[in-house]
Amino acid sequence: MKLPLWRRRQDDELTEELRSHLAMATQDRIDRGEPPDQAAAAALREFGNPLLVRETVRDTWGWISIAQWGSDLAYAVRGLRRSPGFVVAAVLTLALGIGANTAMFSIVRAVVLRPLPFADADRLVALNELDLRASGDRRGTLSWPNFLDWQQRSRTLASMAAYHSANFTVAAGGSAAHVPGVVASTTLFSTLGVTAATGRTFAPDDESAEANVAVVSDEFRLTHLGGDAAPIGRAITVNGRPFTIIGVLPSGVVFPIESPAPQLWVTAAEDARVEDAGDTPMTEQRGAHFLQAVARLRHDVSLAGTRAELDAIAAAIATQHPDDNAHRGAAATPLLEALVGDVQRPLWLLMTAVACVLLIACANVANLLTARGLARQAELALRVALGASRDRVVRLLVAEAVVLAVAGAACGVGVAVWSIRALVPLAPGDVRGLDAVTLDGLVLLFTALLAGGCALIVGVIPAVRVTRGDPSRNLTSSRGPGGQPSQWRWLNGLVVAETALGVMLLAAAALTLDGLDRLSGRDPGFDVSGVLTMSVSLPDSRYPFARQVAFYDQVVPALSAIPGVEASALVGPLPLGGSRFRISLELPGDSGDATARRQSPGFAFVSPDYFRTMRIPLRQGRDFTVADRQNSPRVAIVNESFARRYFAGVDPIGQRIRPGLSIDEPAAPWREVVGVVGDTKQVTLLDEPAPAFFVPHSQGMITTPHLVIRSTQGADAVPAAVRRIVAAADPELALYDVRSLQERLGASMASERFATLLFTAFAVLALLLSAVGLHGVLAYSVSQRAHEFGVRVALGAEARDVARVVLAGAIGLVGAGLLIGVAAAVVAGRLMAASLSFVQAPGVTTYAIVTAVFLTIAVVCGVVPARRAARTDPLRVLRAN
């Protein structure tokens, strides 16, 4: 054995010590009168085998096991090199399993496990108002007055900040560009613990009316300020007003964490502006809920403590302002959970699924190693007979597993890199961290642990099994190796287990495929094909409400003149655009209390022709026309759910409703229902039909609208034409968010599609691996049972009978796996349906498909071995023994 250098001296000393022992013993015997040669022989006899003694002593040194491991590993590599086919199969199997797990874990790591880039991020919470009337997720946005009340009254929150996303038209010297940004209270960055890379973040004074200061992201500095290293004090135009840059955030730090990432931050002064002196600013409208909020818990306060305090504060505000707040509560959620809470459970489900794939891979390799070990039992028995301990033999077998696992992990990292590169472009864009999936230290540590686990599973168990039993029997058995029933039970058990896992994964994939299919099959209520959508950023400094309406009234009809354009219109918020507006509703005969208790219906403002452009069917009454203007009678169109809910049994046309919506009226006006249209989906295809109403844009444009353009033209020609028309109206305007409705529909299902893709990929992997495993065991069993088959054939069995035995064996194994797997899939399916909103609990069809697939696999995998068994030549086999 080769020893490490630093141990050689110790070893030499041991040799000398033993030699001196022998010398003294010999000398004693000579002193007692024995002849020298006899004395030496007798002393040696008494001493025993010096080599063995030396080895035993070395064992007590402890470090020796490392050296032995080295030699075991070297020996394993030599042994494996002799069977390249086996090595390729085993390493490839492990690489697929480990690689898939590494890739999946790196996704989980990036999304869930990577802490937010803020100091003490675990003390940060997201704040929401609760709509106590709603069922399901009741979390909603805040209004400025409510936020300010919370801020003033809370003692458990060290600091809190409100913010909302906003679209800015920014000019920094050059032409105007659309920039996604944020309006926030001045406390935003101090709450997050973010300091500027250059300059400063907001101070309380910055909120004063004419401060007009902005903080920008590092990305903004690079793209819009020409990489200016010190842009502090630079003047830019934001929405047509002069602003001064006071700070640049560190690279990679933005908040809120969303897509597209915000690049420019201004203070709440932006919301305090009014068009006319008499108007109420947004910062004073208690009923205008559009704010997100983030807060930092005091270090001595628990989340539960804050929640209790917020409940009390919300209750107090509800008593003070019953009109707006009677049905409103307050909620605090850890910020990370608020960001990734929805995706967390699907991700862990996927992680479980991919772990099952690895278990199958391990079962396969364990199979291969067991079969290999059984085939080598005679050799191993010989080793034991020659003085190797069982430990040593086990260690030898485990060393092979370790070599395979390490090679598998190394290749697995390659598989992971490749699959991450392939997967990330397909991932939904709006999930935090999915754009930054990398193999960092933690992921690699995970991979190393996986490799260790694999080596343990695929090495130790087979090694213990192989070396079990009486070695001498293995050595002398005339029937050759591999005959012990317990070892067959073990191989078969592995096949049954991996079939069960495969069944579960296939059922999971079938569920997601079915769910995705059902989801895509849902009718959004409008025709998405051929519709292009986009926004124009109108700086509100130059475009007060009336001019905005005038602008669109000029541009939208002009769009219809573009060649190939069938119809064009205006809508806000855009369906499938990500947002949903709800506005409270009063009906004739309501007391104020009834309005407060009623859940607010959905809302959108649209221009005439919107329903025709979207091909939303007009069921009753009329569409809006150009005659429905800012100063004409207030009108509304409702959807079918609205009509059913509020006008059951009466003609909705001509009914009056009073949504809490006003543009320039002192109080929200009553509106006459002039039409009924079909229901449409607003945010995703999963939306259930719900009441909604529409008003003309001239009577309710309260957010930046989208243009919707139906054309027979390609998607490229239209935006260019639109850009020309918009530029003709005002050259400083930028067009942004140009996407087809089809694209938006796709994006609205991106998470579902991604989950389905992964589940399906895992199931395919699992199927392949189980098939390979089954085939391997069958082929091995046929080769081991050649003797038995020979005897059967010799006794008159038909080839068909022999083949049937093999096939029946295959079906029996798979059948057992199916039974277990389906039982497990029932539970797993429920779990999935609970975590993935688009998945429904499995039905009989799912199980039928899964069963059919696996029985087919059993037959396909059984055919070749069965044929080989059928062709057994009895003479040759029997003569061989």
Added chain:
Amino acid sequence: MPIRRANSIDLLQGTLDMLVLEQLRWAPSHGYGIAQAIRTQSGDILRVDAGSLYPALHRLERQQLVRAQWTVSDRKQRTRVYRLTPLGRRRLAGERSRWEQLSLAIGAILDRGGVKA
């Protein structure tokens, strides 16, 4: 083929350690000397083979119960001599009292059984 391996040591380990420490209580000695002493003192009943003795000595050395040193014997033989460390001395005292308790206890059981039978 007879194989002397860990099994035979395991049975004796605790006792062997105590016997070795006991030998070193009076004077430092080398492995051969210890083996011979145990053999003669036990009236030729206990024969400690090298395959047990040297692992035991090296184990005790690693536990710092004994310390080893190369010296030259009076017969000009270079030998490795072991001596008891203070820690080894304490351990021996502990082992010794435990052994005495154990043999008393076993003795008591055997005596009682003897009376009954």
